[in-house]
Amino acid sequence: xxxxxxxxxxxxxxxxxxxxxxxxxxxxxxxxxxxxxxxxxxxxxxxxxxxxxxxxxxxxxxxxxxxxxxxxxxxxxxxxxxxxxxxxxxxxxxxxxxxxxxxxxxxxxxxxxxxxxxxxxxxxxxxxxxxxxxxxxxxxxxxxxxxxxxxxxxxxxxxxxxxxxxxxxxxxxxxxxxxxxxxxxxxxxxxxxxxxxxxxxxxxxxxxxxxxxxxxxxxxxxxxxxxxxxxxxxxxxxxxxxxxxxxxxxxxxxxxxxxxxxxxxxxxxxxxxxxxxxxxxxxxxxxxxxxxxxxxxxxxxxxxxxxxxxxxxxxxxxxxxxxxxxxxxxxxxxxxxxxxxxxxxxxxxxxxxxxxxxxxxxxxxxxxxxxxxxxxxxxxxxxxxxxxxxxxxxxxxxxxxxxxxxxxxxxxxxxxxxxxxxxxxxxxxxxxxxxxxxxxxxxxxxxxxxxxxxxxxxxxxxxxxxxxxxxxxxxxxxxxxxxxxxxxxxxxxxxxxxxxxxxxxx
Ligand code: NAI
Numbered sequence: 296x297x298x299x300x301x302x303x304x305x306x307x308x309x310x311x312x313x314x315x316x317x318x319x320x321x322x323x324x325x326x327x328x329x330x331x332x333x334x335x336x337x338x339x340x341x342x343x344x345x346x347x348x349x350x351x352x353x354x355x356x357x358x359x360x361x362x363x364x365x366x367x368x369x370x371x372x373x374x375x376x377x378x379x380x381x382x383x384x385x386x387x388x389x390x391x392x393x394x395x396x397x398x399x400x401x402x403x404x405x406x407x408x409x410x411x412x413x414x415x416x417x418x419x420x421x422x423x424x425x426x427x428x429x430x431x432x433x434x435x436x437x438x439x440x441x442x443x444x445x446x447x448x449x450x451x452x453x454x455x456x457x458x459x460x461x462x463x464x465x466x467x468x469x470x471x472x473x474x475x476x477x478x479x480x481x482x483x484x485x486x487x488x489x490x491x492x493x494x495x496x497x498x499x500x501x502x503x504x505x506x507x508x509x510x511x512x513x514x515x516x517x518x519x520x521x522x523x524x525x526x527x528x529x530x531x532x533x534x535x536x537x538x539x540x541x542x543x544x545x546x547x548x549x550x551x552x553x554x555x556x557x558x559x560x561x562x563x564x565x566x567x568x569x570x571x572x573x574x575x576x577x578x579x580x581x582x583x584x585x586x587x588x589x590x591x592x593x594x595x596x597x598x599x600x601x602x603x604x605x606x607x608x609x610x611x612x613x614x615x616x617x618x619x620x621x622x623x624x625x626x627x628x629x630x631x632x633x634x635x636x637x638x639x640x641x642x643x644x645x646x647x648x649x650x651x652x653x654x655x656x657x658x659x660x661x662x663x664x665x666x667x668x669x670x671x672x673x674x675x676x677x678x679x680x681x682x683x684x685x686x687x688x689x690x691x692x693x694x695x696x697x698x699x700x701x702x703x704x705x706x707x708x709x710x711x712x713x714x715x716x717x718x719x720x721x722x723x724x725x726x727x728x729x730x731x732x733x734x735x736x737x738x739x740x741x742x743x744x745x746x747x748x749x750x751x752x753x754x755x756x757x758x759x760x761x762x763x764x765x766x767x768x769x770x771x772x773x774x775x776x777x778x779x780x781x782x783x784x785x786x787x788x789x790x791x792x793x794x795x796x797x798x799x800x801x
Contacts, residue, residue: 301385301386301414301467301468301470301471304327304328304329305328305384305385305386306328306329306330306331306383306384306385306386307320307323307328307329307330307331307384307385307386307387307388308330308331308332308333308375308381308384308386308387308388309323309330309331309332309333309387309388309390310333310334310381310387310388310389310390310391310401311333311334311389311390311391311392312332312333312334312339312340312342312343312390313334313339313343313390314444314445315390315418315442315444315446316332316334316343316388316390316391316418317332317343317346317347318442318444318445318446318447319388319390319418319442319446320332320343320347320372321347321350321351321368321372321446321447322442322446322447322475322476323388323475324347324368324369324371324372325368325447325475326474326475326476327371328371329371329373330371330372330373331373331374331375331380331381331384332344332372332373332374332375333374333375333376333377333378333380333381335391340374340375341374344369344372344374347368347369347372348365348369350447351365351368351369352365378404378405378408379408381405381408381409382408382409383410384409384413385410385412385413385414386413386414386416386471387405387409387413387414387415387416388416388417388418388440389401389402389415389416389417389418389419390418393419393420393421393422395422395426395427398417398419398422398427399426399427399429399430402415402417402427402428402431402437403430403431406431406432406433411432411433411436412436413436414436414438414464414467414468415428415431415436415437415438416437416438416439416440416468417437417438417439417440418439418440418441418442419439419441420441420488420491420544421486421487421491421544421547421548421551423457423484423551424437424438424439424455424456424457424460424484425457425458425459425484426457427439427457428457428459428460434457434459434460435459435460435461435464436460436461436464437457437459437460438454438455438456438457438460438464438465438468439453439454439455439456439457439482439484439488440452440453440454440455440468440472441453441454441455441482441488442477443490443748449747449748450476450477450478450747451477451478451480451490451743451744451747451748452472452477452478452479452480453479453480453481453482453488453489453490453744453748454468454469454472454479454480454481454482455481455482455483455484455488456481456484457484458484465481478743478747480740480741480743480744481736481737481740482736482740482744483730483734483735483736485730485733485734486547486548486551486552487544487547487548487551489730489736489740489741489744489745489748490744490745490748490749491544491548492548492726492730493723493726493727493730493741493744493745493755494723494745494749495545495548495557495558495726496719496722496723496725496726497525497529497532497719497722497723497749498529498532498533498541498545498564499545499557499558499559499561499722499782500718500719500722501515501519501528501529501530501719502529502561502563502564503561504711504715504718504719505530505563506561506562506563507709507711508709508711509708509709509711509714509715510593510680510706510707510708510709510715511591511593512530512581512582513582513591513592513593514593514706514708515528515529515530515715516528516529516530516531516593517592517593517678517706518593518668518678518680518706518708518715518716519715519716519719521676521677521678522668522669522670522671522676522678522679522680522706522715522716523669523670523671523715523716523719523720523752524671524672524752524753525750525751525752526750526752527750529719530580530581530582531581531582533564533574533580533581534574534575534580534581534582534584535574535575536574537573537574537576538564538567538568538572538573538574538580538581539568539573539574541564542560542564542565542568545558545560545564546560556780556781556782557781557782567580567581593706595678595695595704595705595706595707596691596692596695596704596705596706596707597692597695598692598693598695598696598698598699598705599692599693599695599696600692600693600696601696602621602625602626602696602697602699602700603641603642603693603696603697604626604627604628604629604641605618605621605626605627605628605629605639605640605641605697606628606629606630606631606634606639606640606641607628607629607630607631607634607639607640608630608631608632608634608635608636608637608638608639609630609632609636610636610637611636611637611638611639612636612637612648613637613648613669613673613762613763613766614637614638614639614647614648614667614673616672616673616674617667617670617673617674617679618639619674620673620674620701620703621697621698621700621701623701624700624701624702625700626697626700626701635647641693641694641697642693643662643663644662644663644664644665644687644690644693644694645661645662645663645664645665646664646665646666646667646681646694647664647665647666647667648666648667648669648717649666649667649668649669649682649713649714649717649718649770650766650769650770650773651712651713651717651718651721651769651770651771651772651773651774651777652712652773652777653666653682653684653710653711653712653777654666654682654683654684654685654687654710655684655685655710656712656777657684658684658685658687663683663684663686663687663690664683664684664687665681665682665683665684665687665690665691665694666681666682666683666684666710666714667679667680667681667714668680668681668682668708668714668715668716668717669714669716669717669720669762670716671716671752671753676703677702677703677704678703678704678705678706679698679703679704679705679706680705680706680707680708680714680715680716681694681705681706681707681708682707682708682709682710682711682714683710684710685710691705691707712773712774712777712778713770713773713774717770718770718774720755720758720759720762721759721762721767721770721771721774723745723751723755723758724755724756724758724759724762724767724789724799725767725771725783725785725786725789726755727741727742727745727754727755727756727759728756728759728786728787728788728789728792728799729786729788731756731786731788731799732786732787732788738754738756738799738800739800741754741755741756742754742755742756742757742800756799756800757799757800759789759792759799760792760798760799760800764789764792764793764799765793767785767789768785768789768790768793771783771784771785771789772785
């Protein structure tokens with residue numbers, strides 16, 4: 296089967312004109328293609344054209360487009376009333392309901408209408424591309440082309456080959472993605488592809504930390520944003536995505552992995568969906584968005600007393616920039632070679648970075664211990680989480696007094712294994728490393744996908760390199776021992792990086 300030259304102004308058919316189809320149609324028209332938009336629901340395609348027109352009018356107002364350009368884009372868009380009106384299209388992008396049978400039926404009907412060289416792309420976010428192509432005469436022209444919402448603005452697109460997809464088509468879709476101003480990555484035809492797979496621990500660990508009462512939900516969100524550098528915390532993000540939509544992605548990954556416990560839906564989220572609390576769109580989710588609701592904002596712990604003098608270990612490891620910052624803000628610091636590497640102390644209290652054990656376990660038989668959570672960058676962070684070993688809570692306000700002169704607020708956490716940012720980041724890195732191990736996806740594609748598709752501050756594998764693969768493995772092994780759950784099994788790829796002392800990008 297000859298493949299068409301997709302970079303020519305090939306006519307594009309977009310099927311399904313909801314949130315995604317409308318955006319993809321706009322994108323295709325802006326890239327210069329004639330576009331025919333079809334939707335099974337009467338009037339839906341026309342409404343999509345109205346939304347596109349309003350969006351372009353906004354761009355004209357902001358000076359990004361002139362009227363003539365807007366008219367040219369609108370002039371390339373037309374509505375197809377039946378599938379027969381799609382005859383002659385060289386590329387179809389399917390964005391209909393997320394169910395296998397309707398997609399298969401549609402593609403079989405399209406084979407009757409279209410030239411045999413026409414490319415059939417599906418924007419599915421969870422269904423196997425091989426399954427969509429099943430039963431077609433030419434399954435080699437079916438490919439996954441997964442855009443992110445809103446399609447005209449989100450830079451990332453995942454390109455997914457099914458078992459029968461022509462490898463030459465993958466290269467063509469990369470070229471076309473770039474021509475449309477997107478950054479393409481090769482994603483495996485595996486549950487969740489890259490972004491929806493690697494992001495699972497962000498939600499799953501967030502929910503488990505909430506259930507175990509690491510801190511109130513607004514405090515966990517604040518910790519992830521301000522200490523972790525994520526643009527939204529897990530609960531505000533789920534509320535934005537839709538509690539129900541996010542749950543259905545979890546359920547589909549869970550089902551497609553033969554119910555791997557790592558992806559099991561969480562009761563807290565299931566209960567919200569049962570109660571109709573779908574997030575922002577329904578006025579309530581994890582948060583209450585109704586006008587009568589009060590605003591929640593987690594506040595840091597009040598500092599008590601003067602900043603204490605600090606004794607520091609010769610090798611501070613990841614805490615080095617933090618201690619330098621405290622010193623720069625006037626702290627008295629002396630060296631104490633009796634301290635374990637990676638720790639500092641004031642009075643009888645030791646302070647260390649979490650290694651995946653609780654403070655209480657680590658302190659057993661010794662003096663009081665405070666554990667710090669990971670921060671994206673200790674040299675600039677304005678917030679750090681910390682927990683105390685049993686009986687040592689009274690020392691947390693003194694640690695807050697030590698951090699305050701450097702402009703760092705302390706957020707009190709309960710003594711939960713691995714704390715917040717560290718546990719989430721190790722979970723994300725482990726998931727990413729497993730995708731490398733089990734599907735051969737490149738570390739580069741994963742990190743690019745997570746930064747562009749979810750606005751993470753850095754790719755999870757680059758982050759694991761910065762923390763050190765040994766530290767990530769250690770945290771996961773401690774979590775595994777603590778909970779006795781297979782969800783924390785560490786990835787073979789992480790283990791290799793640890794023993795070979797190589798980068799996860801090697
Ligand atoms: P939507 O519900 O907003 O739009 C779907 C449209 O398809 C509706 O207008 C519906 O009338 C039409 N439709 C349904 N069955 C049809 C059929 N057999 N033939 C023609 N039209 C049909 O859905 P949305 O959110 O735009 O999602 C569409 C696809 O894109 C799904 O596969 C979804 O998983 C995927 N996706 C969604 C993302 C999102 O954030 N909403 C992100 C990336 C992919």
